[in-house]
Amino acid sequence: MHKIRVDLHERSYPIYVKNESLPTVGSILKQLNINPQVVLVSSQNVSALYKDVVEKSLKNEGFQVQYILMPSGETNKNLKTVQYLYDTMLDLKMDRGSTVIALGGGVVGDTAGFLAATMYRGMNLVQIPTTLLAQVDSSIGGKVGINHARGKNLIGAIYQPKIVIVDPTVLKTLEFRQRVSGFGEVIKYGFIRDRIFTQFLLENFSDILTLKNLDHVNAAIIRAIEIKSFIVSADEHESNLRMVLNFGHTVGHAVEHTAGYGTYTHGEAVIIGMCAALKLSTDMGLLPVEIAQQYIQHLRRIPIPGSLKKYNTDRMYEAMTHDKKVRNGKIQFVLLQKIGDAVIRDDVPKSMIYETLEWVKDLQFVNNI
Numbered sequence: 001m002h003k004i005r006v007d008l009h010e011r012s013y014p015i016y017v018k019n020e021s022l023p024t025v026g027s028i029l030k031q032l033n034i035n036p037q038v039v040l041v042s043s044q045n046v047s048a049l050y051k052d053v054v055e056k057s058l059k060n061e062g063f064q065v066q067y068i069l070m071p072s073g074e075t076n077k078n079l080k081t082v083q084y085l086y087d088t089m090l091d092l093k094m095d096r097g098s099t100v101i102a103l104g105g106g107v108v109g110d111t112a113g114f115l116a117a118t119m120y121r122g123m124n125l126v127q128i129p130t131t132l133l134a135q136v137d138s139s140i141g142g143k144v145g146i147n148h149a150r151g152k153n154l155i156g157a158i159y160q161p162k163i164v165i166v167d168p169t170v171l172k173t174l175e176f177r178q179r180v181s182g183f184g185e186v187i188k189y190g191f192i193r194d195r196i197f198t199q200f201l202l203e204n205f206s207d208i209l210t211l212k213n214l215d216h217v218n219a220a221i222i223r224a225i226e227i228k229s230f231i232v233s234a235d236e237h238e239s240n241l242r243m244v245l246n247f248g249h250t251v252g253h254a255v256e257h258t259a260g261y262g263t264y265t266h267g268e269a270v271i272i273g274m275c276a277a278l279k280l281s282t283d284m285g286l287l288p289v290e291i292a293q294q295y296i297q298h299l300r301r302i303p304i305p306g307s308l309k310k311y312n313t314d315r316m317y318e319a320m321t322h323d324k325k326v327r328n329g330k331i332q333f334v335l336l337q338k339i340g341d342a343v344i345r346d347d348v349p350k351s352m353i354y355e356t357l358e359w360v361k362d363l364q365f366v367n368n369i
Ligand SMILES: NC(=O)c1ccc[n+]([C@@H]2O[C@H](COP(=O)([O-])OP(=O)(O)OC[C@H]3O[C@@H](n4cnc5c(N)ncnc54)[C@H](O)[C@@H]3O)[C@@H](O)[C@H]2O)c1
Pocket: 043, 044, 045, 046, 049, 072, 073, 074, 077, 104, 105, 106, 107, 108, 110, 130, 131, 132, 133, 134, 137, 138, 139, 140, 141, 142, 143, 144, 153, 170, 171, 172, 173, 174, 175, 178, 181, 182, 185, 265, 266, 267
């Protein structure tokens, strides 16, 4: 068992990373002394694969388990789903002391997390992430929330879980495209904080994505979680340092929104956004052009389907103006001054942003590895 801690005083919590840890969820939670009443929130695919093992382990330890199936996919990360979850919680007579367990990818984690943050002004939350993206990113740090028709994650809260339990073996059932998506967030940590980790990921990306080398997969998950935990512990409310976790997201969120939720996975959009951020880092005079080009070439070896050509540049720009990093009307970008060293800049000229969006629309990625 590998344990990493998010250090937030009375809201601190551990992240457990261990192969085959799902059958031990009950005993892990028992040690936390949480109320015996729990509600598992999950989605169809994940439920069919992993609900029974988790439910059994909880019941073996004396937990009373209720269950809510929520619709999956980015298009359902919205208020309608949250309303359905509130209603079902009331139907099930779940009280304030009971615990919400989010079993699934980032969509389940963000939505069920928002439920836990808001219902009865806050219930206990446990995250059991089952996608690579959720294991290294969305289950950690407390950002919970849903989309609004005008933009990604516009409604939400910062609400920390009591524990995060990561079982890397569940990635075996995850579709290849979803592993690519998670890889986007994993390599983000390298770019913003650890050049050597970036190199490791680029050298081994095919073995990691195909799960050919599980030691490399676990090493990547653990290093990514260490970086995220360190950053969240230093700046929970995104006043300064935490903003760097948005590397690739200013353009990434705009791509997701403009193309229509679900057209690109979140991680694919972030990979596209990181290419844009690398180019802007050069255009702003921060990063030598040959370094940026070299890493953009590496990122283009990651398979991302489709073409951005047909999307409207004005709409993409408009989506960026709804970014939560906008301050006093200025769009803020996370740029790199070195690989492994990120800075926030709010002085990127509008013309340069437009030029970059046009460039992004022509970007091409490989079809497979
Ligand atoms: N809160 C945060 O800090 C944060 C960080 C990054 C991303 N996010 C959000 O996370 C969301 C994306 O999450 P995601 O990439 O996990 O996608 P997702 O939750 O949509 O899951 C992708 C698909 O994989 C399925 N699935 C999940 N685990 C599986 C498994 N082990 N085996 C087989 N199928 C499985 C799901 O049912 C779904 O169909 C986005 O909404 C993004 O904005 C939030």
